[in-house]
Amino acid sequence: MSLVEKILSKKTGEDISAGDSIEVEVDLAMTHDGTTPLTYKALQEMSNNVWDPEKIVIAFDHNVPPNTVKAAEMQKLTLEFVKKFKIKKFHKGGEGICHQILAENYVLPNMFIAGGDSHTCTHGAFGAFATGFGATDMAYIYATGETWIKVPKTIKVEITGRNENISAKDIVLKVCKEIGRRGATYMAIEYCGEVVKNMSMASRMTLCNMAIEMGGKTGIIETDEITYNYLKKERGLSDDDINKLKKERITVNKDEANYHKEVVIDITDMEEQIAVPHHPDNVKPVSEVAGKAIDQVFIGSCTNGRLEDLREAAKYLKGRRVHEDVKLIVIPASKKVFLQALKEGIIEVFIKAGAMICTPGCGPCLGAHQGVLAEGEVCLSTTNRNFRGRMGHINSYIYLSSPKIAAISAVKGYISNEI
Numbered sequence: 001m002s003l004v005e006k007i008l009s010k011k012t013g014e015d016i017s018a019g020d021s022i023e024v025e026v027d028l029a030m031t032h033d034g035t036t037p038l039t040y041k042a043l044q045e046m047s048n049n050v051w052d053p054e055k056i057v058i059a060f061d062h063n064v065p066p067n068t069v070k071a072a073e074m075q076k077l078t079l080e081f082v083k084k085f086k087i088k089k090f091h092k093g094g095e096g097i098c099h100q101i102l103a104e105n106y107v108l109p110n111m112f113i114a115g116g117d118s119h120t121c122t123h124g125a126f127g128a129f130a131t132g133f134g135a136t137d138m139a140y141i142y143a144t145g146e147t148w149i150k151v152p153k154t155i156k157v158e159i160t161g162r163n164e165n166i167s168a169k170d171i172v173l174k175v176c177k178e179i180g181r182r183g184a185t186y187m188a189i190e191y192c193g194e195v196v197k198n199m200s201m202a203s204r205m206t207l208c209n210m211a212i213e214m215g216g217k218t219g220i221i222e223t224d225e226i227t228y229n230y231l232k233k234e235r236g237l238s239d240d241d242i243n244k245l246k247k248e249r250i251t252v253n254k255d256e257a258n259y260h261k262e263v264v265i266d267i268t269d270m271e272e273q274i275a276v277p278h279h280p281d282n283v284k285p286v287s288e289v290a291g292k293a294i295d296q297v298f299i300g301s302c303t304n305g306r307l308e309d310l311r312e313a314a315k316y317l318k319g320r321r322v323h324e325d326v327k328l329i330v331i332p333a334s335k336k337v338f339l340q341a342l343k344e345g346i347i348e349v350f351i352k353a354g355a356m357i358c359t360p361g362c363g364p365c366l367g368a369h370q371g372v373l374a375e376g377e378v379c380l381s382t383t384n385r386n387f388r389g390r391m392g393h394i395n396s397y398i399y400l401s402s403p404k405i406a407a408i409s410a411v412k413g414y415i416s417n418e419i
């Protein structure tokens with residue numbers, strides 16, 4: 001059995017396998033300012049109640065603070081939902097991106113997590129089954145606490161080798177290139193191998209975050225000491241809680257699991273990777289893109305807005321100036337990340353270098369505000385999607401990279417991995 005099959009078998013109490021349609025109880029559900037209004041509308045046609053307000057998380061992150069009347073109206077309606085159903089796990093603007101909020105507060109291994117956002121797959125990093133649903137499905141979940149899914153097939157992706165220059169973002173871009181934008185449609189991507197074993201939780205989240213860019217239902221990683229340490233240190237779980245989780249730990253016998261496909265990526269001689277317009281699987285080694293002039297750099301998002309990402313970027317910006325032709329926008333993924341970055345002097349490094357720092361949230365990632373692109377402009381971004389027009393004008397261009405390359409390029413004025 002794959003990791004997903006094992007988690008879902010445990011949840012349903014039956015031995016299930018890929019292709020089965022199952023009904024399942026949801027442990028945690030989330031919608032944000034962009035998706036709560038439609039979910040609320042659909043819910044009103046189904047029920048006058050929510051199944052369990054304790055298991056629902058609402059976050060304002062996509063347009064914070066609201067920049068248009070429409071965005072303000074959507075938050076007003078969402079607030080009505082929050083009040084009506086007495087949702088306590090409510091995070092108003094400035095607290096962070098919904099996925100970062102979930103990771104910092106609520107996600108636990110073996111959970112079934114349903115999110116009204118496609119990057120809910122990020123939480124597979126905790127050994128949870130986490131995936132995105134549309135508004136009608138979310139409404140049904142809010143009403144009943146249940147949903148159904150077809151159990152996805154699994155692609156095993158093993159990351160091997162050693163290379164100090166390579167980050168989780170370079171790896172996931174390479175995986176996108178190998179698997180392709182439709183290569184994992186309705187499948188789970190199970191990451192393993194020595195590189196993943198040694199990765200921080202933040203990096204594992206970067207890996208799982210982009211499963212959807214390959215059409216994937218989710219990305220997922222077995223829990224281990226790194227997961228438990230994170231839950232203890234960052235989330236304050238007690239030793240008893242951790243021991244309980246360890247007893248319920250789900251592992252996979254990789255030789256016996258019935259993977260649909262297996263991919264091995266050795267990073268030893270790998271170059272850093274860049275996705276070029278207009279698809280995240282349109283990936284090239286940095287040497288083929290180096291020298292491309294840029295107008296804007298964005299460091300942030302649910303892919304790469306965490307503390308380790310900001311620390312990495314700060315290494316290259318410290319004592320340097322952002323190129324005069326480049327706008328650099330930095331957005332910490334959450335309030336917690338922001339406060340810690342302030343404490344460590346990282347924010348000061350960015351400001352002195354000439355960066356603009358914005359309120360934790362999605363920011364320019366989806367082209368809503370805080371840095372939209374003009375016609376012909378080129379942005380190098382640490383986000384996950386470079387679709388045509390996503391960050392602004394239909395004829396603007398988005399390249400995707402790691403925070404390191406983003407920071408170096410902001411200084412140089414063109415794409416580069418050498419400071």
Ligand SMILES: CC(C)[C@H](C(=O)O)[C@@H](O)C(=O)O
Binds near residue numbers: 034035062116366
């Ligand atoms: C607005 C929201 C529905 C959307 C998603 O689901 O992914 C957004 O977060 C994105 O990244 O494009």
Ligand code: SF4
Binds near residue numbers: 097301
């Ligand atoms: S940061 Fe970007 S990808 Fe992530 S949830 Fe927000 S808009 Fe979507």
